[in-house]
Amino acid sequence: MKILVCLSNVPDTTTKIKLNGDQSALDMTGVQWVINPWDELALTRALDLKEKSEGKIDTITVITVGESLTEPTIRKALAVGADDAVRINLNPTDDYEVASNIAAWVKNNPYNIILTGIESSDYNGSAVGGMLAEFLKIPSVSSVSFLDMEGDKPLMKREIPGGTETIRVPMPFVAIVQKGIALDPRIPAMRGIMMARKKELTVVEPAGEGSKSTYIGFAMPKAKAKVKMIDAENAGQLITLLHEEAKVI
Amino acid sequence: MSVIVYTENWDGKFKKSSYELVSYAHALASELGVETIAISIGQVPEDQLNALANYGANKVLCVKNPELAVLDNAAYASAIARAAKANNAQVVVFANNFTGKAVAPRVAVKLEAGMANSVTTLPLSFSPFVVQKNIFNGKAQGNLQINSNIKVLSLAQNSFGVKESSVSLTIENFDAQLDSSKFNTELIEKNTVSGKIILTDAELVVSGGRGMKSPDNWGPLEELAAILGAGTACSRPVADEGWRPHSEHVGQTGKVIAPNLYIALGISGAIQHLAGVSSSKVIVAVNTDPEAPFFEAADYGILGDVNKILPKLVEAAKAFKAHS
């Protein structure tokens, strides 16, 4: 069995966002690039499943749609334990283009399970996983917080408002994962970093559809008014202010 | 031509968020000069369906195909995309909630449509079609131009508000013509907690961080929430340490919420925490550290020990409720 993990290459979550002079683009100079946190957890879970599968899961492949600047991120995933990697050489402008291009690869290189994160921490689209499944005409399960194999059959839990559902769908499928899928991401060890250099990173040219949307400008959020401090001794006054001034209770 | 809006129901009932969604779809449809058509899946009583007229729905399509009994993302997408095509939809609107995230991207591909999720306002312009949305978890906003003929949008909850506008409504059945052999999501078990306010629905939220010091100190926090009718939330370390259930964890790696009021008790206000709560309308921070970053994001602040302040808030909230 083969698992594919889709990796989004994103600025480190503590990055201060800056705009260029005419606000037409984000200024990405000096940004530290990392694996999108959900994708890191997806990869961790895939590796856990492989290790306990007694050989039934033979390869974990990672894939990124991005130009060569994404390679350090891909190498990190290889260092953590992915077996091989694919980079689709394209600077995508939307989720449609990303999903369509991954689908084009998967059509010729099938996988049993495909994992994506619920959201990329840069453009917050929450769309690539579902779109990919639709392009491939295979099932997708969203908000997945648990994935395990029961023999040859995968079992999942998805988080619904106020609870969880235990779900099964036939393979191949896309699982769109979120909190709970793995506890902590694996950190690459020295040995892994050395081995990663020898692992295969296949670069392919785009074969999917183009984008349907594009960002044409950016803005910083409006600055918030200064906080109104309330004396701790008279903390109860807050309730009055919330009712009379803020009108939220 | 039309704007199509998927109105989800919970045990046959709509929520305030459904009315907000229809209000938004109707505002869009008015700008475009087209009809607002709601799609409802499953059994919903007629009085519930009729209520959608109060927010601007001209028509409701009721879809009752048996394949839709369990949420199968592909089946739901097929049904909604078919209805969108049959009604010449220009825009298809979803809520940016669990179901919306599961279904909307698949609908976008079926309709060869560009998609924008978590929008908070009407488009900045219609031709070209440009919407503004939060990116980088609210650290910036982007203006996204969608170039496809049909557009798929998902609306951030509690961002547009419920707007009344009475129109007359017709109810029609719509057969989604699904091929049951193609859809095979098997629901094995469902676990839900009843009686608790669902965090993503809550209009008021009381939340605790590590500054609460011990899980034993949550009594007054829960009491305050109960008096106000608020949901309860927590920071990540609090959930990680098992002080509170994981379902309460908000932030970049937890739930993203936008209530009218968020009260942060003993939470520092780290950027990853703010990513999940900064769209709240009013924020209150209680902290012993005057430099705590939460004070920069807050509307009201109290400097002091949360375990001394909470009882005062509980008392004041009780008095307030007794008078109102």
Ligand SMILES: Cc1cc2nc3c(=O)[nH]c(=O)nc-3n(C[C@H](O)[C@H](O)[C@H](O)COP(=O)(O)OP(=O)(O)OC[C@H]3O[C@@H](n4cnc5c(N)ncnc54)[C@H](O)[C@@H]3O)c2cc1C
């Ligand atoms: C240099 C550079 C410039 C960019 N400029 C733009 C731009 O102008 N506008 C824009 O919209 N985007 C831009 N992107 C981001 C890229 O197009 C995004 O990957 C795409 O928009 C999807 O983001 P999303 O937030 O919709 O993903 P989501 O749907 O939120 O992502 C969900 C999951 O899909 C998978 N995924 C997402 N993206 C990728 C990917 N690229 N490769 C493999 N798997 C992925 C991951 O598993 C992720 O967890 C740029 C990226 C780079 C590297």
Ligand SMILES: Cc1cc2nc3c(=O)[nH]c(=O)nc-3n(C[C@H](O)[C@H](O)[C@H](O)COP(=O)(O)OP(=O)(O)OC[C@H]3O[C@@H](n4cnc5c(N)ncnc54)[C@H](O)[C@@H]3O)c2cc1C
């Ligand atoms: C990739 C990544 C993702 C993350 N995702 C999330 C996320 O989704 N959600 C999240 O919450 N965090 C997240 N974090 C963690 C985040 O960075 C912070 O560490 C976390 O939010 C801190 O929680 P806290 O404020 O409860 O605890 P602390 O940082 O320990 O802060 C406690 C606060 O309480 C105050 N305090 C102490 N005693 C008292 C008292 N007696 N009365 C009043 N105040 C008091 C202190 O001054 C301090 O401000 C993430 C981190 C990373 C790296």
